[in-house]
Amino acid sequence: xxxxxxxxxxxxLFSFFACSSSSDGIENINSDESYELIIASKTVNCNLMIPSxxxxxxxxxxxxxxxILYGIKGFKHExxxxxxxxxxxxxxxxxxxxxxxxxxxxxxxxxxxxxL
Numbered sequence: 001x002x003x004x005x006x007x008x009x010x011x012x013l014f015s016f017f018a019c020s021s022s023s024d025g026i027e028n029i030n031s032d033e034s035y036e037l038i039i040a041s042k043t044v045n046c047n048l049m050i051p052s053x054x055x056x057x058x059x060x061x062x063x064x065x066x067x068i069l070y071g072i073k074g075f076k077h078e079x080x081x082x083x084x085x086x087x088x089x090x091x092x093x094x095x096x097x098x099x100x101x102x103x104x105x106x107x108x109x110x111x112x113x114x115x116l
Contacts, residue, residue, distance in 0.1 A: 038057060
C-alpha cells in the first residue's frame with residue numbers, strides 16, 4: 001500500500017513541476033539578452049519543499065514583486081539593502097521536459113542602497 005501511495009505522490013509532483021513554466025516567478029521574454037532586476041531589501045516567505053526565505057524581485061519598469069525561488073548565481077543578498085542588478089538567464093543542467101525554469105546569473109551590481 002505504501003508503494004502505491006508513494007507512486008501517486010511522485011506522479012503528482014512530477015506533473016506539477018512539468019506543467020510549471022516559470023518556477024522562479026521571473027520570466028524573461030528574450031532569454032539571450034541581459035535585463036535589469038530590482039531586489040527588495042527584505043526576503044519573503046516561500047515554500048519549496050519546506051518553508052524558507054526567497055529574494056523578492058521585480059523587473060525594471062514593472063510594479064509587481066515576485067519571489068525568486070532559486071536565487072541568483074553569483075549574488076549574495078545583504079538584508080536592509082535594495083539592489084539594482086544586471087542579470088541574464090541561463091539554462092539548467094538538469095533535463096527537464098520543458099527545459100525547466102531559467103537560472104538567473106548575475107552580470108553586474110548596478111546599485112546598492114540602504115533601506116530603512
